[in-house]
Amino acid sequence: MPIPHLQTNRHLLLLIKLRYGFxxxxxxxxLLAEYWFEYNLPYLTLKLIIAIELAVNMVLFYCYRGNRNAREGEYLFQVLLDILLLTILLYFxxxxxNPFVSLLLIPVAIAxxxxxxxxxxxxxxxxxxAYSVLFFSIDSHQMHMVDMQQHFLGMWVNFVLSACVVVLVVASLAQAMRNQERFVSKLREEQLRQEQLVALGTTAAQxxxxxxxxxxxxxxxxxxxxxxxxxxxxLLTQLKEQLHLCSRRLQDFREMSEEVKLNSKRLIPMPELLAKLQQEVQLNFADIDVEYSIPSLENLAVRAxxxxLPALLNLIQNAVQSSKRNDCQQIQIQCRLDNSAQTKQFVLTIRDFGAGLPEESLLELGATLVESEQGFGMxxxxxxxxxxRLGAQLRLYNHTETGAVAEILMELVILQ
Incomplete structure (x- = not known):
């Protein structure tokens, strides 16, 4: 698997352990070349290089034992170290x-x-x-003996081609595997979230x-x-009004469920949507000071x-609760048009004046249930x-001064 910017060192430790076997x-x-085949080689130098390689590997094993973080540059250092030590060993x-010169392909395959x-x-x-250095360091007498120049040159060309094959084929296969793993991981996360949503929807319907x-x-x-x-x-009149409101909410829920089931969408004019939003905010959060900044959005609509509206109200309710926990009775709701994209977009930002969102839950919040002191992020x-589902985007981030911001981006449709 590719090594991300920062992760545990288990793959790196595996390479170090494999180097012991190598x-x-x-x-x-x-030893076989010295005592079995009796080749004429500088064996003391070769054993000294292997001893240095063993000592370096023991130090690396000590440094990376246990569970710690390792960056991509450290993996690069390990591979280049293998190339360097193997090149020195082959040089002598x-x-x-040397028929084992093709082992220089192993670090390329690992990379x-x-x-x-x-x-x-x-x-x-x-x-x-490294191979070129070894090739050009061949003694001229060996190069011309029995016309071996073409043979050695052919070995060099073969190594170049083999390296290209490893880079192209193995890297392509590794990239395909990485893409597949990301796709499967994304499907797994989406399935988990859908299961949570189905469970919540079933409970709400019941x-x-x-x-x-x-x-x-x-x-x-x-x-x-x-x-x-x-x-x-x-008091009876007020009770009747509240019961009527509950009945209307229940009817809205039934209509909403029917629309979701049929996946029916319509064009909602922006002035109508924002007017209903302000009305619901005033009705449900009468004790909150809401600062609006809404431009003219005539002849514009969203397909939804x-x-x-309930999705937006959920985010507003979270902002209200966050501000109240910080002893503040204020939130900001701002609207603007984003013309930088290929299509005209409507951007709605909801800012609270609370303590902000924890950094560790910013990426997970909204994608899954996240337990916190305030709830589960439902x-x-x-x-x-x-x-x-409506084709909009939700971004959550902390404000530079105080509080958190929920930013919603939706594509606009121009009404004729």
Whole structure:
């Protein structure tokens, strides 16, 4: 897998452990060449290089033991170290004429699956440079003996072609695997979120269904009390208004569910949407000082359904609660047009004056349920899912001064 900017060192530690086996094989080959085949080589120098390589690897193993973070540059250092040590070892073992010179392809293959494309090209050039140094260091007598020049040149060309194959094929396969893993991971996260939304939707539907009967009974009792009362009771009138509001909300929920089920969308004029939004804010948050900044949006509309307004109200409610927790009775709602995109966009920002959002939950908030002192982020999750279904974007970030900002971007339609 590719190494991100920062992650645990388990892959790096695996490379260091594998290098122990590679060092053992190097020592075994040197001993076989000395005592079995009796080649004429500087064995003391070769054993000294292997001992240095072992010592360096032991130091690296000590540094990276346990669980710590490792950057991509550290993986690059490991691969280049392998190329350097192997090149030095081959240099004293007849250089490019050594049949094990193709082992320089192993660091290139490792880089193809662990490093970015830019660093992979750097490692490939380093391996090619190492082979070229070994090739041009061949003794002239060996080069012309039995006309071996063409053979050695052919080996060099073969190494170049092999390196290109490793870079192109292995890197392409690694990139395809990375893309597939990201796709599967994204599908898994989306499935988890959909399961959470289905569970929340099922629970809400059950509560709405169970609420219908006692609400109808309460309406009947209120009408009987009003009929039996000889005088107009202001408390009874207020209770009747609240029950009527609950009945209307329940009816809105049923209509909303029907629209979601049929996936029916319509053009909602921006002045109508913003007027309803201000009306609902004034009705539900009468004790909050709301600072509006709304430009003229005539002849503009958004393609959405009735779930858009509740999604916006959820975000406004979160902003109100955040400001109240910080002993502030103020929020800001600003609208503007974004003409920098290819299509005209409507940008709605909702700013609170609370303590802001924790940095560790900014990326997860809205994508899944996030437990915190204030709740589980259920309102933001539902709003994010609704806006995403409507083709809108939700951005959450902390304000530079104080509080948090929820920014909604929606594509506008120009009415004829």
């Amino acid at each position: 060092i053992f094989l190097q020592l075994l080959v040197v 073992a007849k250089g490019a004429t 193809a699956v662990t490093l970015s494309r830019r660093l992979l090209i750097l490692v490939s050039f380093a391996a090619l440079a 509560f709405a269904h169970q609420l219908a009967t006692p609400l109808a009974t309460a309406n009947l009792l209120t009408e009987e009390l009003e009929f039996e009362s000889s005088e107009a009771d202001p 359904d009735t779930t858009l 309102g933001v999750l539902l709003s994010h899912a609704t806006l995403e």
